[in-house]
Amino acid sequence: xxxxxxxxxxxxxxxxxxxxxxxxxxxxxxxxxxxxxxxxxxxxxxxxxxxxxxxxxxxxxxxxxxxxxxxxxxxxxxxxxxxxxxxxxxxxxxxxxxxxxxxxxxxxxxxxxxxxxxxxxxxxxxxxxxxxxxxxxxxxxxxxxxxxxxxxxxxxxxxxxxxxxxxxxxxxxxxxxxxxxxxxxxxxxxxxxxxxxxxxxxxxxxxxxxxxxxxxxxxxxxxxxxxxxxxxxxxxxxxxxxxxxxxxxxxxxxxxxxxxxxxxxxxxxxxxxxxxxxxxxxxxxxxxxxxxxxxxxxxxxxxxxxxxxxxxxxxxxxxxxxxxxxxxxxxxxxxxxxxxxxxxxxxxxxxxxxxx
Amino acid sequence: xxxxxxxxxxxxxxxxxxxxxxxxxxxxxxxxxxxxxxxxxxxxxxxxxxxxxxxxxxxxxxxxxxxxxxxxxxxxxxxxxxxxxxxxxxxxxxxxxxxxxxxxxxxxxxxxxxxxxxxxxxxxxxxxxxxxxxxxxxxxxxxxxxxxxxxxxxxxxxxxxxxxxxxxxxxxxxxxxxxxxxxxxxxxxxxxxxxxxxxxxxxxxxxxxxxxxxxxxxxxxxxxxxxxxxxxxxxxxxxxxxxxxxxxxxxxxxxxxxxxxxxxxxxxxxxxxxxxxxxxxxxxxxxxxxxxxxxxxxxxxxxxxxxxxxxxxxxxxxxxxxxxxxxxxxxxxxxxxxxxxxxxxxxxxxxxxxxxxxxxxxxxxxxxxxxxxxxxxxxxxxxxxxxxxxxxxxxxxxxxxxxxxxxxxxxxxxxxxxxxx
Numbered sequence: 001x002x003x004x005x006x007x008x009x010x011x012x013x014x015x016x017x018x019x020x021x022x023x024x025x026x027x028x029x030x031x032x033x034x035x036x037x038x039x040x041x042x043x044x045x046x047x048x049x050x051x052x053x054x055x056x057x058x059x060x061x062x063x064x065x066x067x068x069x070x071x072x073x074x075x076x077x078x079x080x081x082x083x084x085x086x087x088x089x090x091x092x093x094x095x096x097x098x099x100x101x102x103x104x105x106x107x108x109x110x111x112x113x114x115x116x117x118x119x120x121x122x123x124x125x126x127x128x129x130x131x132x133x134x135x136x137x138x139x140x141x142x143x144x145x146x147x148x149x150x151x152x153x154x155x156x157x158x159x160x161x162x163x164x165x166x167x168x169x170x171x172x173x174x175x176x177x178x179x180x181x182x183x184x185x186x187x188x189x190x191x192x193x194x195x196x197x198x199x200x201x202x203x204x205x206x207x208x209x210x211x212x213x214x215x216x217x218x219x220x221x222x223x224x225x226x227x228x229x230x231x232x233x234x235x236x237x238x239x240x241x242x243x244x245x246x247x248x249x250x251x252x253x254x255x256x257x258x259x260x261x262x263x264x265x266x267x268x269x270x271x272x273x274x275x276x277x278x279x280x281x282x283x284x285x286x287x288x289x290x291x292x293x294x295x296x297x298x299x300x301x302x303x304x305x306x307x308x309x310x311x312x313x314x315x316x317x318x319x320x321x322x323x324x325x326x327x328x329x330x331x332x333x334x335x336x337x338x339x340x341x342x343x344x345x346x347x348x349x350x351x352x353x354x355x356x
Numbered sequence: 357x358x359x360x361x362x363x364x365x366x367x368x369x370x371x372x373x374x375x376x377x378x379x380x381x382x383x384x385x386x387x388x389x390x391x392x393x394x395x396x397x398x399x400x401x402x403x404x405x406x407x408x409x410x411x412x413x414x415x416x417x418x419x420x421x422x423x424x425x426x427x428x429x430x431x432x433x434x435x436x437x438x439x440x441x442x443x444x445x446x447x448x449x450x451x452x453x454x455x456x457x458x459x460x461x462x463x464x465x466x467x468x469x470x471x472x473x474x475x476x477x478x479x480x481x482x483x484x485x486x487x488x489x490x491x492x493x494x495x496x497x498x499x500x501x502x503x504x505x506x507x508x509x510x511x512x513x514x515x516x517x518x519x520x521x522x523x524x525x526x527x528x529x530x531x532x533x534x535x536x537x538x539x540x541x542x543x544x545x546x547x548x549x550x551x552x553x554x555x556x557x558x559x560x561x562x563x564x565x566x567x568x569x570x571x572x573x574x575x576x577x578x579x580x581x582x583x584x585x586x587x588x589x590x591x592x593x594x595x596x597x598x599x600x601x602x603x604x605x606x607x608x609x610x611x612x613x614x615x616x617x618x619x620x621x622x623x624x625x626x627x628x629x630x631x632x633x634x635x636x637x638x639x640x641x642x643x644x645x646x647x648x649x650x651x652x653x654x655x656x657x658x659x660x661x662x663x664x665x666x667x668x669x670x671x672x673x674x675x676x677x678x679x680x681x682x683x684x685x686x687x688x689x690x691x692x693x694x695x696x697x698x699x700x701x702x703x704x705x706x707x708x709x710x711x712x713x714x715x716x717x718x719x720x721x722x723x724x725x726x727x728x729x730x731x732x733x734x735x736x737x738x739x740x741x742x743x744x745x746x747x748x749x750x751x752x753x754x755x756x757x758x759x760x761x762x763x764x765x766x767x768x769x770x771x772x773x774x775x776x777x
Contacts, residue, residue, distance in 0.1 A: 009369050013728045016376035020739045023383040030387050031746050034394060078398065119399040146542050147399040154401060178542060180410040187409075217409065248409075298471050332469060336486075339466040343488040 037072075045076040052080070052089045060096035067124075068102040071109060071117050074124060081127040090127070097128040107136065115145035122148070126155035134164040141167070142176040149177045157185025165194035172207045179210050187217035199226050209237040216245025223249065228257050239269045247276025255280055259288050267297035274303035278310055286311065290318045293330040301329060305337035316341060361720045364711045369725065371704075372732035379736040383743045385580045390747055393641055405541055406438060406534045413441035414518040414537060414597065417510030419503050420446055423524045424453040428462040430524040435490055439533045443492045445510045450500035456485075459495050463487035470494065472512040474604040478505050484513075504611035511600060511608050520597045521617075525648055527556055528595070532644035536597040539638035547624060549638040550596035552578060554748075556646030563656050564649025572744035573737070579641050581690070595645045596621075602628070602635075613673055615666020622674040629682055642748065667698045 044063065051059035067074035077093075085093065097103045106128070109121035122140050125133050140152035153171070156164045168182050186195065192215065198204050199211045212230050215223035223245065230242035243261050246254040254276070261273035274292050277285060289311070292304035305322075308315035319341070322334035405411050416434050420427050427446065434444045448455050459465060465485035479501035487493040498509050507521050518537060522528070529535075532551070539546040552575040555568035594617070603620065606627040613619045621637070628635040650656035671694065678695065680687045712729065715721030 009725060009728055012373055013369070013732055016373045016380075016732065017735055019380045020376050020383070020735055023380045023387075024739055024742055027383055027387045027743055027746055030391060034391070072395075075398070116395045116399060147396060150401060150542060151399045154404065178544060180408075181541065184404055184408050184410055213410075336466075336468045339468070340486060340488040343464045343466045 041075045041079075044073075045079050048076045048080055052085070052092065055088075055092055057092065057096060060092060061100050064093075064096045064100040064102040068100055068105045071112075071120065074120060077128075078120060078123055081124065085127075094128045094130050097124075098130060103128055103130075110136070110140065115143070115148050118143065119145070119148040119151035122152045122155045126159055132159075132161060132163050134159055134161060134167045138167045138171075141171045142174065150181055153177060153181055153185055160188065160190055162194055165191045166198075169194060169198045169204075169207075169211070172210050173204075179207075183210060183214045183217060186214045189218050189220045192218045192220040192222045196222065196226050199230075208234065209241045212238055212241040212245050216241075216248035219249050221249070221251060221253065224251075224253055224257070227254075231257050231261050236266050236269065239264060239266070240272050243269055243272040243276050247272070247278075247280075250276075250280060252280065252282075255282070255285060259285055262288050262292055267295070267300055270295060271297060271299040271303050274300055274307055278303070278307040282311070286314050286318050289315070290322060293318075293322045293333060294327045298329075301333045305333040308334075309337040309341050361711055361715045361718060364707070365715050365721045365725065365729075368708045368711065369729060369732075372729055372736070375736045376732055376739075379739045382577060382580050383739065386576055386743055386747055389580065389641070400538075402531060402534055402538060405538055406440065406531065408440060411440045411534075412518050412537060412540050413443075413516035414439055414520055414533060415510070415514035415516040415600070416442060416444045416520045416522050416533070417507055417514065418444060418446045418522055418524055419449060419506035419510065420451060420455050420524055421449040421503070421506070422451050422453045422455065424451070424455045424458050426524050427455050428458050430522075430526075431459065431463070431493065433528070434522065435492060437528065437533055438530070439537070441516070442533070443494060443515060445513055446493070446495045447506040447510045448495065448497050449502065449506040450498065456495065456497055460485065463489055463493055463495075465495055470496075470513055473515060474512050474600070476508045476512050476604060476608045478509045478512060481509060481513075502611050504609035504613075504616040507616075508608040508611075511604060514600055517600055518597050519600045519603065520595070522595070523647075526553065526595065527646040529644050532595065533597070535640060535644055536595065539636070540597070540599070543636055543638075545634050545636045546638055547599045547602045547628065547635045548596055548621065549640065550594040550621075551640035551642065551644040553595055553645045553647050554643040555649040561649065561651050563651065563653055567649045567656055567659075569741050569744075572748055573740045575643055576740060576744040576747065578639070598624075610673075613666070613669045614662070615668075615670040618667060619670040619673055622670055622677065625683065625686055626674060626677060629684075664698060667694065671695050671698060 044066075047059070048063050050056075051063065063076060067077050081093075094103075097106075103125070106121045106125045109117050110125065112118050112121070118140065122137055126137060129136075134156050137152050137156050141149055141156070143149050143152065153168065156167055165186060168185055171177060172179055172182050195211055195215050195218065199208060199215070204211060208230065212227060212234070215227055227242045227245050227249075230238045231246070234242060239261065243258060246257055246261075258273045258276045258280070261269055262277075264270050264273065270292065274289065277289065286308070289304045289308050293301055293308070295301050295304065305319065308319050311318075316338070319334040319338050322330045323338055325331055325334075418427075418430065418434070423430075431444055431446060434442075446459060448459075465487055468484050468486040470484045470486075479499040481496050481498045483497045485495040485497070487495075494513065496509055496513060498506065501509075510521070511519060518540060520533065520536065536549050536551060539549045552571070554575070555564055555571045596617075598620075602624060606620075606623050608620075609616045610619050610623070624635075625637070627633075650659055671691065674691075677683045677687045678691050683691075708729075712721065712726050716723060716726060
């Protein structure tokens with residue numbers, strides 16, 4: 001039986017080694033090219049910043065032309081836009097994009113077969129379009145690529161227009177994108193009007209809980225009336241989310257509503273109400289929180305104890321009463337809260353001693 | 357005998373050529389994947405997740421046993437990690453040193469009562485402590501039961517939907533938790549997301565640097581595997597975030613198997629597929645944490661042996677998944693490949709070396725052929741190592757491997773040390 005000789009195995013081994021070497025060379029060349037591109041993009045970006053600073057329309061047009069001709073050369077534009085521009089700078093850049101045809105090119109790229117090109121185009125269309133682009137970007141919220149959907153949601157959110165808010169609220173009703181990612185884009189006071197309007201529409205019933213959550217994230221006083229109605233007549237989920245939203249708004253106006261929710265039939269709503277009162281509890285709610293300390297649900301008692309611990313001397317006095325009271329379960333929570341309050345005091349004293 | 361040795365050497369030569377070709381394919385795939393990931397990076401938004409109130413809350417579980425030196429530093433680093441909503445649960449598994457005392461002193465711990473939120477059988481929790489300085493910290497002192505039992509105890513008391521087991525000696529990158537949690541924010545079907553860890557060999561011994569290189573190679577291979585096969589497994593030493601609900605419903609960690617991390621991931625796959633659940637296990641392309649290297653060859657060998665035993669035990673426990681249609685690529689490709697690697701790698705290597713020596717002694721194999729074998733073996737390993745170094749330069753692994761004056765490819769990593777090395 002004949003075996004492989006060096007004359008037969010040598011070329012085989014040499015060929016495999018050659019292929020390996022070539023693949024390494026290719027990888028090295030790609031890395032080098034990428035590093036060169038990174039450097040060039042950084043240079044272009046600083047040139048673009050200069051051009052914006054000097055309001056140099058011809059330099060801006062050059063940048064827009066580059067981005068129009070090669071989709072991979074729009075990095076400088078996206079970096080600048082992502083960092084935030086003054087309205088004057090944005091206007092200059094938008095005018096250059098319009099003149100050079102970049103904006104039309106970007107609109108065409110929204111339908112590109114390449115997902116990354118679509119996502120990048122969405123970012124720039126939102127930033128550079130002179131007309132309201134929210135409706136144009138809306139289909140991308142249902143794109144097949146998850147990253148494109150998120151990029152589109154971000155781009156629409158950054159528009160901060162009522163049309164954009166409406167588009168985002170409509171997308172809440174569809175399952176194409178995680179609702180929380182849309183709510184993040186609505187988390188600003190300006191979105192409160194559209195959110196309130198949407199909350200009262202009959203077709204919004206399936207997303208009313210989400211709208212309550214979004215209203216809380218706006219932290220706007222204008223949201224309180226809508227949330228109040230949800231706390232009173234909403235479903236379990238809506239009442240729970242409304243309580244959380246009221247806690248987020250965190251103004252004295254929400255205290256009566258949270259106290260009302262503290263008597264809800266569902267314990268998670270009561271627990272959320274007690275949690276919402278943490279940091280808000282004044283003299284007016286000490287009694288209610290003291291009663292909540294005797295609630296049959298552990299989480300309500302725990303959250304009430306925490307709210308009393310933060311509430312100052314009156315809260316501590318209430319905890320002391322509960323700690324020596326006849327309700328064993330309330331006493332346990334109260335004693336723990338008092339132990340934490342005392343230890344915090346000790347810690348503060350120790351820090352003061354060290355500082356002295 | 358002579359004929360057998362000759363044939364054996366031929367087979368080995370062909371295997372080594374195949375190994376080189378496989379390394380070539382991996383390098384080319386890695387180059388392509390890297391270019392694609394770089395382009396996609398522009399669309400990936402981590403900063404919103406890092407500051408959003410709506411980012412899914414995370415319970416970090418730190419199983420501690422005789423960790424008095426590093427535990428306080430580790431807990432502080434986790435609390436300062438910047439993850440939007442987080443709790444840190446330290447589970448002390450009956451340490452004899454001052455682990456609990458150190459924590460008590462640093463965080464002014466006071467005894468509290470806590471109600472478990474999940475039903476898992478664990479050893480008894482003796483005491484629970486909270487910190488008035490930071491409400492996000494919970495310390496549990498329990499009866500001895502091992503790492504898996506400590507993790508299950510943490511799972512029982514975890515409040516949040518996501519859990520992340522973190523050993524105290526790990527060094528997490530500053531955005532590690534956010535990046536690991538990202539797939540859960542964008543796809544509700546995600547049940548786990550893992551990333552490899554690098555060996556933090558800065559100021560380390562040559563052994564640690566070799567370990568680091570080996571880990572980088574494995575990282576590269578699993579990265580390609582994850583991209584091509586959908587990230588079905590989390591490799592050895594991986595850092596992972598899990599959905600608490602799924603882990604608890606699958607029964608938590610199994611303390612009777614040495615490789616409890618791999619075993620859990622396999623069981624999660626099995627649990628989801630057996631119950632017809634649509635799910636996804638995500639895997640990040642790059643390492644997100646560093647673990648300390650071994651100081652000596654003996655320690656490194658023991659560590660490798662421990663990992664091998666863990667893998668073997670986990671594979672043995674789930675051998676029923678092998679070559680079963682229900683488990684798809686995992687059952688047909690990934691598990692058989694890992695099984696061959698774990699069980700047959702050493703016997704094949706020993707047979708190859710023994711055969712080469714015997715062949716040389718009997719004059720069946722020409723010395724030049726043995727040299728060709730050696731060159732082929734070294735080139736495959738060196739090629740993969742070089743590729744891993746090139747691709748991982750920006751994540752700081754190259755710097756930690758080569759020290760401060762060595763090969764530094766690009767980028768400036770920011771590390772969040774969880775423990776002093």
